[in-house]
Amino acid sequence: MEQNVPYKIYLDESELPKAWYNLRADMKNKPAPLLNPGTLQPMTFDELTPVFCEDLVRQELDDTTRFFEIPEEIRQFYKMYRPSPLTRAYFLEKALGTPAKIYYKFEGNNTSGSHKLNSAVAQAYYAKKQGLRGVTTETGAGQWGTALSMACSYFGLDCQVYMVKVSYEQKPFRREVMRTYGASVTPSPSEGTAVGRKILQEHPGTSGSLGCAISEAVEAATSAPGYRYVLGSVLNQVLLHQSIIGLEAKAALDKYGVQPDIIIGCAGGGSNLGGLISPFMGEKIQGKADYRFIAVEPASCPSFTRGKYAYDFCDTGMVCPLSKMYTLGSGFIPSANHAGGLRYHGMSSVLSQLYHDGLMEARSVEQTKVFEAAQLFARVEGTLPAPESSHAIRAAIDEALRCKEAGEEKTILFGLTGTGYFDMTAYQKFNDGQMSDYIPTDEELAASLAKLPKVEA
Numbered sequence: 001m002e003q004n005v006p007y008k009i010y011l012d013e014s015e016l017p018k019a020w021y022n023l024r025a026d027m028k029n030k031p032a033p034l035l036n037p038g039t040l041q042p043m044t045f046d047e048l049t050p051v052f053c054e055d056l057v058r059q060e061l062d063d064t065t066r067f068f069e070i071p072e073e074i075r076q077f078y079k080m081y082r083p084s085p086l087t088r089a090y091f092l093e094k095a096l097g098t099p100a101k102i103y104y105k106f107e108g109n110n111t112s113g114s115h116k117l118n119s120a121v122a123q124a125y126y127a128k129k130q131g132l133r134g135v136t137t138e139t140g141a142g143q144w145g146t147a148l149s150m151a152c153s154y155f156g157l158d159c160q161v162y163m164v165k166v167s168y169e170q171k172p173f174r175r176e177v178m179r180t181y182g183a184s185v186t187p188s189p190s191e192g193t194a195v196g197r198k199i200l201q202e203h204p205g206t207s208g209s210l211g212c213a214i215s216e217a218v219e220a221a222t223s224a225p226g227y228r229y230v231l232g233s234v235l236n237q238v239l240l241h242q243s244i245i246g247l248e249a250k251a252a253l254d255k256y257g258v259q260p261d262i263i264i265g266c267a268g269g270g271s272n273l274g275g276l277i278s279p280f281m282g283e284k285i286q287g288k289a290d291y292r293f294i295a296v297e298p299a300s301c302p303s304f305t306r307g308k309y310a311y312d313f314c315d316t317g318m319v320c321p322l323s324k325m326y327t328l329g330s331g332f333i334p335s336a337n338h339a340g341g342l343r344y345h346g347m348s349s350v351l352s353q354l355y356h357d358g359l360m361e362a363r364s365v366e367q368t369k370v371f372e373a374a375q376l377f378a379r380v381e382g383t384l385p386a387p388e389s390s391h392a393i394r395a396a397i398d399e400a401l402r403c404k405e406a407g408e409e410k411t412i413l414f415g416l417t418g419t420g421y422f423d424m425t426a427y428q429k430f431n432d433g434q435m436s437d438y439i440p441t442d443e444e445l446a447a448s449l450a451k452l453p454k455v456e457a
């Protein structure tokens with residue numbers, strides 16, 4: 001029975017989840033395994049551990065264990081910024097004049113400014129536990145690198161970040177936050193790795209991409225003793241850690257007897273969306289409840305809505321394993337005028353399987369529409385949203401307006417993944433009326449997809 005709901009629903013410390021939920025355990029069709037690009041056989045524990053930490057590889061490969069206990073050290077760290085609040089967007093509802101009830105789970109209330117810290121602390125913890133010296137990674141807009149630098153400084157690990165060159169230049173403050181936490185930050189592609197030099201030779205003057213930076217970070221990790229590579233999205237282990245978002249959201253809603261009808265999240269590599277929907281999707285798969293799930297992606301990087309479900313490389317340099325996912329091709333780089341993050345060419349294999357099985361919907365939105373939604377949200381709800389998160393806001397508003405037309409009292413839950421403080425260049429463009437939309441043509445996508453590796457699976 002639904003009760004009067006306060007503006008913010010807080011859980012207290014004792015209600016912080018004690019275990020992450022592994023949705024794969026309940027999926028009838030498991031996500032396809034990572035493949036060794038040489039043999040095209042599933043990657044084994046022994047093949048993955050030179051690149052990734054051992055405990056994280058165990059989590060990556062485990063499709064059967066339903067719950068993973070959250071180690072006490074990680075729970076202690078989580079207490080610095082969790083449980084995160086769940087807000088009933090009364091002001092947004094009023095502004096829209098909609099009968100829909102809108103809730104959002106805000107993950108931007110920590111210095112890194114996004115949900116990425118939830119997995120960064122877990123990955124740093126397992127690296128420390130294994131006795132490593134440090135980790136390497138890539139970062140695009142900078143949220144993941146910032147989160148990882150915070151987690152590494154907490155556990156006393158070295159942190160080397162390859163930052164997509166365009167962001168390195170456009171977001172100097174992100175870079176300085178990382179350096180303040182002790183990380184070293186290199187613009188990618190760089191001359192410091194073989195794969196970076198190769199990419200620079202083939203694409204002189206490139207502004208870089210996540211796929212390039214991943215290749216460089218992997219090379220840096222595998223060529224230095226005591227280092228491993230960590231990744232902030234896409235992988236199964238990251239979705240597992242991010243399940244804390246959905247578990248907390250569900251616990252908060254359950255307190256007031258609220259059951260969402262529609263659950264919405266932005267999708268770059270799929271980690272926040274995967275985490276938010278996990279416990280709800282688990283119920284749907286088991287037939288215990290029904291929900292609509294909507295993944296929202298940029299029209300300029302439309303992996304789900306215009307990509308192909310196929311095995312592809314996770315990185316531009318083609319050094320990583322192959323993952324079966326909705327992809328635009330590992331060479332795809334979104335147009336330079338795209339400001340809103342979510343630039344990755346592929347998508348989590350878990351979400352790809354769910355989408356393929358018809359358990360989830362996807363839609364793409366243009367960035368000017370995204371920033372219109374961001375502006376309205378900031379003005380009425382007070383929080384300045386990250387452009388990435390604003391893709392979810394856009395879809396939530398559109399659904400709420402649809403409810404208004406139809407006179408339906410649906411309950412909508414969306415993930416507000418981060419703050420927009422470091423995205424003021426993009427907001428400036430929007431405020432100056434200089435933001436444009438670029439939608440790749442069918443020919444451009446076809447050219448990129450033509451380069452997919454040939455795998456029968």
Ligand SMILES: *Cc1c(COP(=O)(O)O)cnc(C)c1O
Nearest residue numbers: 143233268269270271272388418
């Ligand atoms: C990284 C990021 C995203 C997208 O990543 P996913 O893995 O798709 O969740 C969304 N919002 C913010 C604020 C981010 O930093």
